[in-house]
Amino acid sequence: MKTPKIAYKPVGLVLGAVSGMLAGAAFKQAWKAISHDDDAPDATDEDRSWGEILLAASLQGAIFAVVKATVDRAGAAATRRFTGTWPG
Template sequence: MKKSKIAYRPVGLVLGAVSGMIAGAAFKQTWKLIEGEGDAPDALDEDRPWRQILLAAAVQGAIFAVVKATVERSGAQATRRVTGTWPA
């Protein structure tokens, strides 16, 4: 296994946890802007319409994907600066 991949493994774990927290906070704020409500609907929330549930799921998925890609790419670049190789 390459040295850069070994060095990136613990960094990747920490970055994964951090990206989840960032994405969760970003989604909460985005949902407040979209619907003006505090909590996004859950798929099992019978009082919410399908449109609202599917919109929340799509927005949440998009935000999580963008945050994850941003954080992972930044971590890989930082690893390359430290080790001199890309962690793939």
């Protein structure tokens, strides 16, 4: 394994945690705007419909994927700026 790739591993772990927190916060805000409810439904919440649960899961997945890709890409670009090497 290349040295820059190894050196990027801890950075990638931190960025993963940060992206998870950002995605969670973004999802909460998006869900509030869509449903006017503070809490998104859990898959086992029997008081919520299938449609509502699947909508929440789809929205959460999409937001997580976009935030993760954005943070990962920005981290890789910053690594290249500092080291001159792309970490991937």
